[in-house]
Amino acid sequence: MNDTSATQGFGIDIGGSGIKGAPVDLGKGEFAAERVRVDTPEESTPDNVIAVVLEVLQQFGWDAPFGCTFPGIVKRGVISSAANVDSSWVGVNLEKELAERTGQHVTIVNDADSAGVAEDRFGAAADVDGVVIVTTLGTGIGSAVLHDGKLLPNTEFGHLYLHHHHEAEKYAAASVREEKELSWEDWAERLQVFYSHLEFIFSPDLFVVGGGVSKKADRFLPLLELDTPIVPAGLRNDGGIIGAALLAAERAAQAVS
Ligand code: BGC
Secondary structure, rough: OOOOOEEEEOOOOOOOOEEEEEEEOOOOEEEOOOOEEOOOOOOOOOOHHHHHHHHHHHHOOOOOOOOEEEOOOHHHHHEOOOOOOOOHHHEEEEEHHHHHHHHOOEEEEEHHHHHHHHHHHHHOOOOOOOOOOOOOOOEEEEEEEEEEEEEEOOOOHHHHHEOEEHHHHHHHHHHHHHHHHOOHHHHHHHHHHHHHHHHHHHOOEEEEOOOOHHHHHHHHHHOOOOOOOOEEEEOOHHHHHHHHHHHHHHHHHHOOO
């Protein structure tokens, strides 16, 4: 790799609608070049998605360790849930598949966990100790819990059952607002149920709200009544890429030390 490899990492964010990647300045927690986005293949099978991930890496000629998010539970590189992508992902060792195809050290992380780590290091939670809950509102609802900067991985608050047995993400994800054409007020009522429940269970010090809709946070966050501060993600929708690059660089450094 060229001499930027010590200060730059690379992150890829696999989402239900797009697969995005960019080199990341690890010291600043920001993109080092404009990101690339490719639509997620309609049939979001492992083979199809992996082909796009490789295409994104090739576009930048990236040949060093990298990180990649996945919108499901990830344990030691293996995918163990796939709520919003093809169900054939369950059981796939994505870390091994990508490492074999690229010859690089690869780190796979849940998408919301990745965004959570990035928010904690460089975003809205950077100066906050205690319990921070980062949620991403998109096709589904993702969650990350950090305590004094340490991640508790693979929380799945989008699958909590709420309110007459609705799964939280089927009731309050940003995609539900769009599909049902809910007003901001009506959607905020649903979010209120979700965040009040989380607040009661975890007594967090801060909620951070990410996902594409966080651009419009002023339309719905002020409508929520919570004792806990709730703020939009500082890194907007870029946290997945940035967090994956940060975690990958840390893990690759541990692997060689
Ligand atoms: C998945 C989570 C993911 C979230 C956001 C949920 O359906 O179960 O793992 O973080 O969607 O993509």
